[in-house]
Amino acid sequence: MSKIIEYYNQFDEWGRLEREPVEFQVNWHYMRKYMPRAGSVLDNGAGPGKYSMELAKAGFRVTLTDLTPRLVDVAKGKAKELHLEEQFEGFHAADARDLHMIEDEQFDSSFMLGPMYHLQEENDRIRAVKELNRVTKKDGLVFVAFMPRIRHILTSLLSPDHWRPHDEMDNILQFSQSGCFHHADEGRFTGAYYFEIEDINPFMEANGFETIELIGSNAGTILNQGNWDYWREKGEEEVRKIIDLIIKRATDPYILGISSHLLYIGRKK
Structure with missing residues (x-):
């Protein structure tokens, strides 16, 4: 994991989601569609906390974890800067495979939007998902990101x-x-x-979850910078229509293979 920590120490993940806003907007739309209006949330592998801050703004009580200590510190700073500190119940530098600092069944909803990108061994992937299951309440929701x-x-x-x-x-x-x-x-x-798409739902179901949806978080990555420039020149209303279309078609199984990231939405059995 040392090379992965080294990479994220120098990579601007917060900036990536600002530069590529479609992924965040698609995910956030479907998160809010299924999540309760309030409750406790784990953002596991949160990076600098882009989703955590939005969850805190929406009134959720948030616990944040990430493998990279620097990013946990960045998230703490963001919470302070945005006056959201009171919404956070903890910031932890932690490996998604071992959340020993968290007791069983603590969260109404649990996010894991990064760790599955970097677990190359099957046993490690199972460990991470079982930990997510352990800390989530019965019937609680989970949102897990994969790369196809x-x-x-x-x-x-x-x-x-x-x-x-x-x-x-x-x-x-x-x-x-x-x-x-x-x-x-x-x-x-x-x-x-990177997962084979047809393996994602069975993998999650074998580890204690009921599948709700698997969506394409960003089919818009097929558009290059020149394509986006063309539509932006036509005005923000046209760009908004593109994003709305991508959000609407995110559940279409036929676009999963062209999306750079996928979001699994499930419920703990």
């Missing part, structure tokens, strides 16, 4: 130099079987795991 394997294959084919060693077909073919990606360039997104 087919999308990264297509992305690699489109931009091979950006995703080395996926500038060689043999490496892409190997990835298509394993789902594991290690960037050849230092300081880049690495140590990653």
